[in-house]
Amino acid sequence: MNEDMETIDEFLARHGADVEDAIRKAAAAEILPRFRRLADHEVDQKSGPHDLVTDADRNAELFLTQALGDLLPGSVVVGEEAVHADPATYAAIRGDAPVWIVDPVDGTRQFVSGEDGFCTLVALARGGELLASWTYAPALDQLATAVRGRGAHLDGVRLLAGAPEAGQDLRVATSHPDYTTDEQKRALLGLRVPGVAPRPCGSAGLEYLAVARGASDAVAFSWEAAWDHAAGLLLVTEAGGAHLTRDGDPFRITGGNVLPFTAARDEATARRVAALLTDGA
Structure with a gap:
């Protein structure tokens, strides 16, 4: 397993920027062109009126599935929309292969409402262990990243959560x-x-x-x-x-x-x- 983890670390060192580029391209091609421009036929309900999916969700996930799989041969992608279509694909999270966990539009309700509080989420895991993650808010042009053991950053600046303010709720x-x-x-x-x-x-x-x-x-x-x-x-x-x-x-x-x-x-x-x-x- 240590050899495997070193291989993933090497992958992140070589291709971390490529992952960021794929996420930005997915948003530019499939999400932002539909932001505040969604047609009625581009919005559907899944399990009910509070569970929405749009063409931006579906198309961005397809884009990322192809791009991320190409970057790391042998990896699998577990995406929200693919799991909705075939729940059995979720089991890959518990497998031995590296897994890309993808939410193409997190905050779909906000996206549909024309609010800028939505993002694209990508994480890389193996055997249930989180290795790296990317949180991209395309309408705000903010990108947060984290790599196991190497810290978290927002637009290149190190994030330190700190402690709650004393005396405040x-x-x-x-x-x-x-x-x-x-x-x-x-x-x-x-x-x-x-x-x-x-x-x-x-x-x-x-x-x-x-x-x-x-x-x-x-x-x-x-x-x-x-x-x-x-x-x-x-x-x-x-x-x-x-x-x-x-x-x-x-x-x-x-x-x-x-x-x-x-x-x-x-x-x-x-x-x-x-x-x-x-x-x-």
Whole structure:
């Protein structure tokens, strides 16, 4: 495995810029031309009115699937839209091959509404271990990257999440009520205590970025889909943060987590939020 990891490190050293270029090109070709210009026929519902997909999602994922697979022969791509079409493809996250985990448009609801709070998420993992991630907000032209053991950066500047400001309420972005079960809502109610200021989240990827840059203190999410979390979890961790599920274990992208879970700008905050989620269950 160590030899394999060294090979991946060498790949990132040689081709990290190529991955960034592929993500930017996917956004330029398939996402930005449709931003605030979506026709009705380019927007569909998947499981319901709060679960939207657009031609930008589908086409950007196809673009990235081809480009990323070409960059790293032998790798596989697990993308949100491909898994929706064939759920069995999700199992590749638990396999031995390097896996690209892709959310072509994270924050589709914001994208459809013409808001700029959406992003493209890409993570590279192997055997359930996160190795590198890219979070690109094309409407804002911001790119955050993280490499295991080498830190997190936003537009080339090192990210350090730091600690919450003393005496201030913890700012926690939580799963949006539209996407939570009654049990999850009860768990999230544990955050409604003095000293904590919960609010519904927007794009998960941008919420993780806010934690990594110290603009927010934590997230508390109630779903497992790896394409929403993989990039952001590595970003937060490499910025000095931590993530914990309700039972005190780190979140696993391979699944089987006790939900909800939290990612926070430092370990003490992660433990505090995870304890509140347990108390609210």
